[in-house]
Amino acid sequence: MISIKNLKKIFQVSNEIIEIFKNLNLEIQSWEFVALIWPSGSGKSTFLNLLSGIDRNFEGVLEIEGKDISKLSEDQMTEFRGKNISYIFQNFKLVENLTVWENIDLIVELNKLERNFSTDEILKVVGLSSKKDVYAFHLSGGESQRVAIARAFVGKTSLLLADEPTGALDQKNKKIIMELILELHKKIKNTIVMITHDDEVAKLAEKIYKVGDGDIKEIK
Numbered sequence: 174m175i176s177i178k179n180l181k182k183i184f185q186v187s188n189e190i191i192e193i194f195k196n197l198n199l200e201i202q203s204w205e206f207v208a209l210i211w212p213s214g215s216g217k218s219t220f221l222n223l224l225s226g227i228d229r230n231f232e233g234v235l236e237i238e239g240k241d242i243s244k245l246s247e248d249q250m251t252e253f254r255g256k257n258i259s260y261i262f263q264n265f266k267l268v269e270n271l272t273v274w275e276n277i278d279l280i281v282e283l284n285k286l287e288r289n290f291s292t293d294e295i296l297k298v299v300g301l302s303s304k305k306d307v308y309a310f311h312l313s314g315g316e317s318q319r320v321a322i323a324r325a326f327v328g329k330t331s332l333l334l335a336d337e338p339t340g341a342l343d344q345k346n347k348k349i350i351m352e353l354i355l356e357l358h359k360k361i362k363n364t365i366v367m368i369t370h371d372d373e374v375a376k377l378a379e380k381i382y383k384v385g386d387g388d389i390k391e392i393k
């Protein structure tokens with residue numbers, strides 16, 4: 174379960190204080206697929222950086238799987254993140270000079286995760302078996318995002334954070350990617366927190382919240 178209480182985030186740039194959000198409250202149950210609809214440019218990536226403990230400069234309470242992440246040391250946070258959290262980034266973030274196969278295998282090996290799939294199995298699921306030896310920099314946007322999805326689902330983690338997973342894709346690829354995420358979620362039953370500005374994309378999730386003007390409303 175994720176428990177967010179009175180979460181507030183500001184950035185200070187020279188003398189100016191920028192308030193990104195204040196007083197966010199939300200509970201997400203384990204194994205739920207939740208979408209947050211959040212306007213562009215207003216704090217989506219910032220929020221996910223807090224949820225993943227990459228940025229721990231916040232006020233309020235943030236608990237993941239019963240752990241208050243502000244209480245962990247840097248090393249404990251890194252370990253916790255590696256074992257528990259997968260990420261689909263806004264702009265794929267593949268390692269360009271590694272192959273498709275290597276990109277998918279890298280994190281699961283690095284963090285010594287148990288596997289949901291072998292690398293070859295997940296390649297088949299995302300339809301990229303024939304591209305496994307291609308370098309990431311040769312891939313199209315849709316292919317890159319399928320690699321990013323394979324990488325996020327291959328290892329056993331309880332929580333998947335997805336930042337605008339379809340933001341860089343055209344209509345056709347958007348649908349393919351969303352259906353893939355949903356199919357894999359049903360198969361392995363992880364918790365997914367997906368942030369998007371796109372109502373169409375959010376519809377596939379089991380629960381939808383709309384974020385705006387400092388509060389969160391449940392709309393499905």
Ligand SMILES: Nc1ncnc2c1ncn2[C@@H]1O[C@H](COP(=O)(O)OP(=O)(O)OP(=O)(O)O)[C@@H](O)[C@H]1O
Pocket residue numbers: 184185186191193212213214215216217218219220263337
């Ligand atoms: N490290 C930082 N220092 C200062 N301001 C920042 C920092 N990171 C983000 N911001 C500001 O916070 C606001 C929200 O940024 P963020 O990247 O979270 O938005 P987003 O919703 O993910 O945007 P997009 O839709 O473009 O992906 C922006 O105005 C940005 O300039």
Ligand SMILES: [Mg+2]
Pocket residue numbers: 217218219263336
């Ligand atoms: Mg962003």
